[in-house]
Amino acid sequence: MTAVLASSGPSTYWYLTRSTGAVALILLTISVVLGVLDVNRWNRPRWPRFVVDGLHRNTSMLVLVFICLHVLTAVLDSFAPIALTDAILPFLGVYRPFWLGLGAVAFDLLLAIAVTSLLRQRLGHRAWRLTHWLAYACWPVALVHGLGAGSDIRNGWMLVLSAACLLAVLCAVGARVSNGWPAHLGVRGGAIATAACLPVGLLVWLPGGPMASDWARRSGTPPALLGAAASARRPSTSKASPPAVPPGALGNPFRATLAGTIAQGPLPDPRLVAVRIATSFNGPVSGRLAIEIDGAPIEGGGVQLRNSRVTLTPAPPALPYEGAIVALRENQILAHVRRAGAGRLTLQVVLQINQATSRVTGTLASSPT
DSSP states (O other), X not given: OOXXXXXXXXXXXXXXXXXXXXXXXXXXXXXXXXXXXXXXXXXXXXXXXXXXXXXXXXXXHHHHHHHHHHHHHHHHOTTSOOOGGGGTXXXXXXSSHHHHHHHHHHHHHHHHHHHHHHTHHHHOHHHHHHHHTHHHHHHHHHHHHHHHHOSOGGGSHHHHHHHHHXXXXXXXXXXXXXXXXXXXXXXXXXXXXXXXXXXXXXXXXXXXXXXXXXXXXXXXXXXXXXXXXXXXXXXXXXXXXXXXXXXXXXXXXXXXXXXXEEEEEEOSSXXXXXXXXXXXXXXXXXXXXXXXXXXXXXXTSOEEEEEEEEEXXXXXXXXXXXXXXXXXXXXXXXXXXXXXXXXXXXXXXXXXXXXXXXXXXXXXXXXXX
């Protein structure tokens, strides 16, 4: 059997979300640069103005396409709890709400530009032109959103890409301001000062912000996701055994080893498959843990999570805790389960799958939510 969780769908969506976001930023930068050049009546024999206008318009449409893909893949990625409404209604999400909200603001501004462009004949040129200026506000908001909400800034490539986009826009603004100098010095000086604020602000903010080691926590990542990531990166080094917990009463954190089997079979819908993991665990607490995953098979192995059910039954036989998976990343599972009158638990499961024997081993960590 293929290692069912080793190449699960969220990992694919994770890459798609970041790649579509990066492409959208590049296209938005091109659109803004072309818009500035068009305002400047940039015209060359081989690049007449109607070519610049057409390229600007088509690039702007591509921006919307890639942003929609960016939003869709972020919502489908089950690792982070992002809802479709978070892409439209800013600052209401639970995952990095402020920085994700900036992306929603940028998306809303682009939608306003697209709608008014379609209704340009009805609105009139003046109203359309005023709305169209929102594109210049949209670009820095989108740039800061990518730096604050993404997780690639410390890898270097996102920092280089953002710097290149910033430099392109600053060069376009510089060309626009220098044309016709020194007329309207007040307006030109204001444009220069405004343009200079962004790179200076980024230089001050980035070292202590997204490039700092604790940015994930300070940016608003849910604690449960921070715990899952930390447990995956850092094995436990504690030599003291966790305190024993009375059977059936799981009010204290515990860590246990688990072992069992994994099976994959069909569902009534031929496009989906079912993965069933049945294990027992031993430690300060013992019992059974069952995980059910329904989803679409992925090329190369793995299943994209659609539905799930998690059941934890302490020993001796007691009422089970039941719930669902809230995050799935490779062979790591984060789930929330609850039992009436006994509260809610967060389960962190790390599995090792033997493909030849369909056996699984791993660790289970539980803590009250």
